[in-house]
Every structure is written in structure tokens, then in C-alpha cells.
Amino acid sequence: MSAPRRTSARLARHLLAIYASAVLRAPRLGPGERRELAARFARAMLDVLEVPLHVRGTPPAGGPALVVANHVSWLDMYVLNAVAGARFVAKSEMRGWPFFGTIAARFDTFFIVRGSYRDAARTRTAVAHAFREGERVAVFPEGTTTDGTTVGRFYPALFQAAIDSGATVQPAALRYRDAHGRRSPAPVFVGDTTLLASVARVVREPALSAEVAFGPPLDPVGRTRRELAEEARRWIVATLGIGDEARATRRVAA
Numbered sequence: 001m002s003a004p005r006r007t008s009a010r011l012a013r014h015l016l017a018i019y020a021s022a023v024l025r026a027p028r029l030g031p032g033e034r035r036e037l038a039a040r041f042a043r044a045m046l047d048v049l050e051v052p053l054h055v056r057g058t059p060p061a062g063g064p065a066l067v068v069a070n071h072v073s074w075l076d077m078y079v080l081n082a083v084a085g086a087r088f089v090a091k092s093e094m095r096g097w098p099f100f101g102t103i104a105a106r107f108d109t110f111f112i113v114r115g116s117y118r119d120a121a122r123t124r125t126a127v128a129h130a131f132r133e134g135e136r137v138a139v140f141p142e143g144t145t146t147d148g149t150t151v152g153r154f155y156p157a158l159f160q161a162a163i164d165s166g167a168t169v170q171p172a173a174l175r176y177r178d179a180h181g182r183r184s185p186a187p188v189f190v191g192d193t194t195l196l197a198s199v200a201r202v203v204r205e206p207a208l209s210a211e212v213a214f215g216p217p218l219d220p221v222g223r224t225r226r227e228l229a230e231e232a233r234r235w236i237v238a239t240l241g242i243g244d245e246a247r248a249t250r251r252v253a254a
Helices: 003-028 031-048 075-084 092-096 100-106 117-132 159-165 195-204 225-240 243-253
Strands: 053-056 065-069 087-091 110-112 136-139 168-177 209-214
Touching: 003 031, 003 100, 003 195, 031 075, 053 075, 065 075, 065 159, 065 225, 075 136, 075 168, 075 209, 087 092, 087 117, 092 100, 092 110, 110 117, 117 136, 117 159, 159 168, 159 225, 168 225
Parallel strands: 053 209, 065 136, 065 168, 087 110, 087 136
Antiparallel strands: 168 209
């Protein structure tokens, strides 16, 4: 059996184990135990896919935090969960996905209706409540994926939950590299690409690696949600070395 086929077989078994735990075990656990179980599954997923993870900076260690990251792939959630152990905010359509929707729901994902101000307010209130319970929540403020060569505008709505509760905002920059250390397009999940096709590309990519860099936590006190969103995005863009903003930041630093 070829290496990609062996990896695919291991992946199928791992996904079935996650699904079984989501349905049978997760409902009987407390919130903290579910978060730890999800983190273990995320680390195991990266091992199954043979994607080593390189971490720079300091992940949120304790207390409530809003982890905000650029969004490239379905792999992003596993990368962040492997080190941050957070609840996630996802589009409402995901709740109806076979298999994956059940897993997301049983592990306490927040589902948000895109383009609905009313639902954004509901989600913001729910996330603020989670912060007051001491939880970490991860969100991709672009609201969609990119190919990794750009970082889109950050929608500021959920940053208000950090302001309302006093939770810190932790920017995280994600990227994927190939065997030569260059940006890898394999995990990119954009446009008409299906999830199955994206997974197949990841399985076939030799020596794919993931990187996450955590920035300094941002104190929400005295900042508006737009200021928080812009500051987090600026740090991520500069860290990834993307576009004019990153070049300007490097010139100032020099």
C-alpha cells in the first residue's frame, strides 16, 4: 500500500473515533474535559496526517481569551486546537453537514448566520458569557478562507465580546510550508474546492508542515472593537510578511 493510501486509511479510522467520542462520550463530560478531549484529537489528527506543528510565541495559558487568526484551511482549527484548546465560531451551514456538523456541535461550537446582524448580536452575547466562565474562544474574523497570500478585512463584531467581558485578544498567524520551506498551497480550501479534494491534497503533499505564531495579548480596555480588529490584523499581516502593510511595518521597525 502506498504512503498516501496508508495515511488515508489512518485518517478514516481517526475520524470515526472522533465521531464516536462526539456522540457517545462528549455529552457526558464537563466543558473543560470536552476542551481537553478536542485538543487531544487535534494533536492526533496532525500526527495522522504527518503534519508537524511549529509554534512561536506564547499560546494563551489560562483565563478567558479571544484567539483570532487568519483563515486558510480546514486544518486551521486543528492547528489552533492542538495548542490553544478553544471553542470555535463557525458558519451556521456547518451545523447541517453530515458527520462534521455533529462533531462540531457536540464539541460546543458557536454557529453564526453570516450576514445577520441579529444573529451576530446573539453570538456575541454567547461568546461573552463563555469568557465570563473562563473559556477560550477562537474565531477567524475574515469570515472566509484565503489562499494564504493575503489577509482579508477583519470583521469586528465578535471583538465586542472581549470588550464586554474583559477577555484578552490573542492574535495568531497561521501558515503552511512544503518540503523546501516555501508556502504550500496544499491545505488551501477556497472557491469551488471540495473538502474531499482539499484533504486529498494534504494527504499527497510530502513533508507538509504547519506554523502558528502567537502575538502579544491585546488588552481590550480603552479600545473599540474596530481598533482591536485592526491591531490584531496588522500584527498577523506583519508576521506573515504579506503585502504593503507588512513592508511598511518592517521599514518602521528598521
